[in-house]
Amino acid sequence: MIYDVPFRHQQALDPSALTTVTATLHAIEKAVEDCRNAGVSPESDPAVTLLTRHMATVSANRADEGVLRAACTRRVEELKRFPTLLALAIRGVEYDAAAKARFHEDGKRAMLLLASALGLATESYEVRAVTGTVDQSGYILLAAADLAVMLQIGARHEGREVSYRAVSGGLEQQNRFASIRDLLKPDRFADRLCRDLGLSRPGRPNDLPTQLAA
Known part of the structure; x- marks a missing residue:
């Protein structure tokens, strides 16, 4: 049966109820289905056509095209390096054993790369994973004598997936936070850690930790 309804036209004439990209996209999808x-x-x-044009008015990102294209290019480069880890950070891994295992594998590798960028001797730090229960993502921890870095993912940690703090005299200092994207730039993030936490950065070893060879 072929039929049409007035709803999409009414919604296009008055899209004031469509205040988010998600809501507008849903309206467009329904309009296409009606067509x-x-x-x-x-x-x-x-x-x-009107609903599609409305999409631009509800987007919270008002940057010009050049800035948006540059941001997309940076994101592509990030995804080339650790595509799975970034994707998992967005979608979460709760109740998904395979995704959770992959998160912990890639997360440990990212922490080992950070340890190398910090110039930590292999025997001076530990990278360990705590899996938690099936409804949790768990976390990966890089623990050294003078600092601790933790990686957690999921909606509640979005944009603050990495927490880091100084450790002085066995006492942990206040947490600072960073995005998982910062962690995936280990050299730059190592500089930030040392600057924020007042740590010295030993000379970097020529080779990555032996754990990375596996």
Whole structure:
């Protein structure tokens, strides 16, 4: 049966209820579905066109095209380095044993790269994973004599997946936070850790820790 409904046209004329990208995208998808049901091309449907244009007005990111293209290019480069880890940080790994195992594997590797960038001797630190229960992502911890760095993922940690703190006289100092994207730039992040925590950075070894060879 071919039929049309007025709803998408009414919504396109007054999209004030569509205040987010997600809500607008859902409206566009429903409008396209209505077009198919009505035998109308969504490419030329005026309601679909208006709803599509409305998408630009609800986006919170008002940067110009050059800035947005540069951000996309940076994201592509990041994803080339640790695509799975970044993807898992966004989607979470709770109740997904395979994804959780991959998170812990890639997370440990990222911590080992950070330890190397910090110039830590292999015997002076430990990287360990705590898996937690099935409904948790768990965490990966880099622990050394004078600092601790922890990686956690999931919605509640978005943008603050990495916590780091100084350890002085066996006492842990206040946590600072960083994005997982910072962790995936180990040389730059090592500089930030040393600067924020007042640590010296020993000369970097020529080779990565032996654990990375596995």
